[in-house]
Amino acid sequence: MHTIYLVDDEVNLNRVLVKYLEQEGWQVKSFTSGEAAASAIIEKPDLWILDIMLPDLDGFQLIKRIKAHDETTPVIFISARDEDIDKIIGLEMGSDDYIAKPFLPRELVIRVKKILARAYATPKTGLIRYGDYTIYPEKRVIEENGQEIDLTSKEYDLLILFATQIGTPMSREQILVSVWGDDYFGSDRVVDDLVRRVRKKLSKLELETIYGIGYRLVAA
Amino acid sequence: MHTIYLVDDEVNLNRVLVKYLEQEGWQVKSFTSGEAAASAIIEKPDLWILDIMLPDLDGFQLIKRIKAHDETTPVIFISARDEDIDKIIGLEMGSDDYIAKPFLPRELVIRVKKILARAYATPKTGLIRYGDYTIYPEKRVIEENGQEIDLTSKEYDLLILFATQIGTPMSREQILVSVWGDDYFGSDRVVDDLVRRVRKKLSKLELETIYGIGYRLVAA
DNA sequence: AAGGATTTCCGCAGAATTATGGGAGAATCT
DNA sequence: AGATTCTCCCATAATTCTGCGGAAATCCTT
Numbered sequence: 001m002h003t004i005y006l007v008d009d010e011v012n013l014n015r016v017l018v019k020y021l022e023q024e025g026w027q028v029k030s031f032t033s034g035e036a037a038a039s040a041i042i043e044k045p046d047l048w049i050l051d052i053m054l055p056d057l058d059g060f061q062l063i064k065r066i067k068a069h070d071e072t073t074p075v076i077f078i079s080a081r082d083e084d085i086d087k088i089i090g091l092e093m094g095s096d097d098y099i100a101k102p103f104l105p106r107e108l109v110i111r112v113k114k115i116l117a118r119a120y121a122t123p124k125t126g127l128i129r130y131g132d133y134t135i136y137p138e139k140r141v142i143e144e145n146g147q148e149i150d151l152t153s154k155e156y157d158l159l160i161l162f163a164t165q166i167g168t169p170m171s172r173e174q175i176l177v178s179v180w181g182d183d184y185f186g187s188d189r190v191v192d193d194l195v196r197r198v199r200k201k202l203s204k205l206e207l208e209t210i211y212g213i214g215y216r217l218v219a220a
Numbered sequence: 221m222h223t224i225y226l227v228d229d230e231v232n233l234n235r236v237l238v239k240y241l242e243q244e245g246w247q248v249k250s251f252t253s254g255e256a257a258a259s260a261i262i263e264k265p266d267l268w269i270l271d272i273m274l275p276d277l278d279g280f281q282l283i284k285r286i287k288a289h290d291e292t293t294p295v296i297f298i299s300a301r302d303e304d305i306d307k308i309i310g311l312e313m314g315s316d317d318y319i320a321k322p323f324l325p326r327e328l329v330i331r332v333k334k335i336l337a338r339a340y341a342t343p344k345t346g347l348i349r350y351g352d353y354t355i356y357p358e359k360r361v362i363e364e365n366g367q368e369i370d371l372t373s374k375e376y377d378l379l380i381l382f383a384t385q386i387g388t389p390m391s392r393e394q395i396l397v398s399v400w401g402d403d404y405f406g407s408d409r410v411v412d413d414l415v416r417r418v419r420k421k422l423s424k425l426e427l428e429t430i431y432g433i434g435y436r437l438v439a440a
Numbered sequence: 441a442a443g444g445a446t447t448t449c450c451g452c453a454g455a456a457t458t459a460t461g462g463g464a465g466a467a468t469c470t
Numbered sequence: 471a472g473a474t475t476c477t478c479c480c481a482t483a484a485t486t487c488t489g490c491g492g493a494a495a496t497c498c499t500t
Binding site: 192 | 445446450
């Protein structure tokens with residue numbers, strides 16, 4: 001389930017949009033001022049929907065802060081003013097989509113779905129970069145500066161697990177389920193072993209140990 | 221994997237576009253001047269994206285040189301000026317598509333996908349080269365330096381499957397469905413057998429075993 | 441700083457997977 | 471029909487991967 005933060009000072013529209021978005025099963029939090037929204041950036045929602053015109057901090061300033069905090073967080077702009085729209089497109093504010101007022105809530109929902117799917121789907125196509133490494137998920141290949149590195153299937157599964165969730169700590173339990181499947185009943189020490197093997201082969205991967213918890217991949 | 225050369229002197233836009241294009245798994249090289257780009261024509265990228273307005277050599281001169289070098293290389297123009305757009309459409313500069321600024325990176329990616337698909341679709345008629353081998357898909361024939369090699373029908377099906385997906389690992393399941401059809405219920409070890417026979421006949425084909433996964437054809 | 445808990449490191453045996461050789465039956469060709 | 475090729479499958483060999491025990495190192499708490 002995804003969390004969506006909505007920022008729009010028109011309370012009526014705000015209320016309507018929240019209703020529509022919640023109807024899709026998303027968890028929505030709404031703000032009517034830029035400052036209030038800014039202080040919620042650390043909560044890391046899965047998607048931001050920003051109106052450009054806001055009483056205090058405007059949408060452009062807001063997106064800068066959001067992207068500064070996490071480059072990958074998707075943002076959708078909404079605005080009524082043509083010059084804002086031009087600015088969004090022309091200056092490349094880093095938004096993932098925009099929608100011009102007036103619009104049907106239905107339309108917004110469609111865009112949100114699309115953006116969420118793209119941002120949080122394991123990229124079957126496309127690639128993942130991590131420092132000098134380039135990962136081609138669909139080819140089960142990882143290269144270091146063009147030089148392919150051999151990984152066994154479990155090693156690769158682990159890599160993908162972490163590479164698609166950079167920064168998120170993973171418990172041994174989670175790793176076991178993801179790599180071994182939920183029908184594995186051996187010791188969870190095998191995870192340590194697998195981590196060790198991956199670290200050895202991919203020495204530039206910052207696989208951090210979280211004592212008593214598990215592991216996480218630190219952003220490059 | 222395709223290589224795309226991008227020429228645009230607006231560094232900001234340039235950087236953003238590179239990011240988006242790389243995300244799709246393409247290899248991107250970017251230039252901020254026409255002269256720099258011109259000297260890279262011999263490197264034969266799979267696609268050029270050209271801004272019209274450039275400090276030295278403009279997009280129109282650039283496309284002439286590109287097409288002179290290889291008529292078939294696809295080119296996409298981008299420009300902000302209406303008169304450029306008119307010129308592109310009216311004078312038939314040989315571009316395969318154009319896109320007016322401002323635009324969303326997403327939009328460009330869609331066009332690029334379309335152009336690449338059109339230009340580099342594995343031709344049903346036409347041939348595939350792999351090292352010393354030349355494959356004529358429509359004739360179901362493969363030659364090694366002009367010398368035809370006999371393959372049985374399943375062997376040929378397997379070859380085509382891999383040759384059209386070079387580098388991508390194929391599970392036994394996928395191979396079974398593709399070569400035998402989805403109504404085959406025997407053991408999937410027949411795949412090993414088929415691979416063995418193809419390897420024997422086409423010894424220069426790097427059909428790699430991926431332990432626990434399946435097989436893949438390594439790029440020549 | 442000590443002590444217990446947790447993690448890392450190491451090597452190897454056995455488990456799992458794949459390669460190979462050969463044979464029987466099916467399919468195809470003459 | 472007979473001959474030839476093709477396909478499937480089995481048994482065995484070869485290979486690769488992985489789990490485990492235990493020792494060493496590291497981390498956290500007191």
